[in-house]
Amino acid sequence: MYRDFANFIHTNKDLLLSRWMEEMTAQADPAILLVTSDLLYEDTSREFLDLIVANVLGSKDGSFNEKLDDFAQKVVDLGWSVHFVTKGLRNFGLIVYTEMKKQGVFNMANADDDAYYHFENWLSAMYSVVVNAYADSWEKTVSVQKTALQELSAPLLPIFDGISVMPLIGTIDTERAKLIMENLLIGVVKHRSDVVLIDITGVPIVDTMVAHHIIQASDAVRLVGCQAMLVGIRPEIAQTIVNLGIELDQVITTSTMKKGMEKALAMTHREIVEKEE
Template structure:
């Protein structure tokens, strides 16, 4: 037997079902097993599928190189990808994911010891097994990492969309409560959403409420001013409300010029001035009268 992979294959093929049991026992004993996140039966199915795919790939005689795209290994890769993706979504940690592959070592070495005569042959086979499993382990982690990044990216996108609601306050008045930090990308979305809603509702006044914006630096102010300028070009006036005392101090210290924009300390004042400008009036009813 010249190809060391064949020794691994040979030892796996001797008794796959017993091997599977030993491996599952190893995973269960590893201490990083998450019974709360994955059921025994599911783990068994996954392990079984991986083992079959690995045996099939080893039979092809093609060696597994790091990131190997060879079709012979596509089954193994698919198994590991599914597993990593699923575990990333369920909230497994790095080591808990890696254990799946690394716990394979112990039973494999035992199996190799039984199927070889010991000595040099065993040492060689062990080394080969080690290299193979390390590569598979690294591959698993890479996919896991990518899945995590995808999840984070998707959540970021959702946050962007969620965080820009434009609400209609009154006929001809829309309000945009801004929450969180304003960066260039968000400003762009905020601007587009606001202008679109101004057109849809035919509003002449837009209130931008920055109560939820933690800090205002020159960049944020510039973004705000650009939004105001764009709204003005379309024929809508902007009022900036929710300026907290600290923010007012920062704006003056930074020398930001907001003189071209109407600013109010809170949303109520902004709504009142918007009402006045659109010719509305809110007044308290005479006491004793009920609506």
């Protein structure tokens, strides 16, 4: 029975593809259509139909799983959501079943409910295979992106001999604070920094937890012979720190990176002077 479904799809591929694309285009998120050309949209849909047929009939070279993984990764890279993919599977199944009934593929010897039962079993199996492959590809993509974001979330940049800067942007949670601490300690030792400027200009909220992590980071770098400086303290941040009763006595603070850099240069017995023409 399942082979009959696959043969029907293979024989009526163009008809099914046309109707399926019309249906999905009408229901697609405009953002998906905006980033996907008509040709790419059609090629991806046709590739999916070929995979369905290969799944049931069996790939002669045994490469079905590899092709399915490649297809799933392609869909993820295109930005198609799992909702759009699952909706596409349901719509495709309905279109196939409707067309099979219309062409009289289900003969009178089989009751409609029995035929539909077999069709549902086939569709469920296919649904499971595709969704699992999509989920695996999505998890891999998220994992790679998370690693990349972590590497960029707390960089330590050497500016001058003995002076480094760590610009922080966005919310700081416990996991990111741990990464900041690690990168800070490794960086100041690697670059032999005497002063490190922690720039929180891009941090929207400095609460008790964030301040606590900053104090810990300052204490840690002091143990390896480096002085930490907190720069980019905006007026609202200063007010929050005072209202929370957070003590930053052991941390040098400035309102801007410029002032912080001037202090850092002075601490390392240097200064910026204008060159006379």
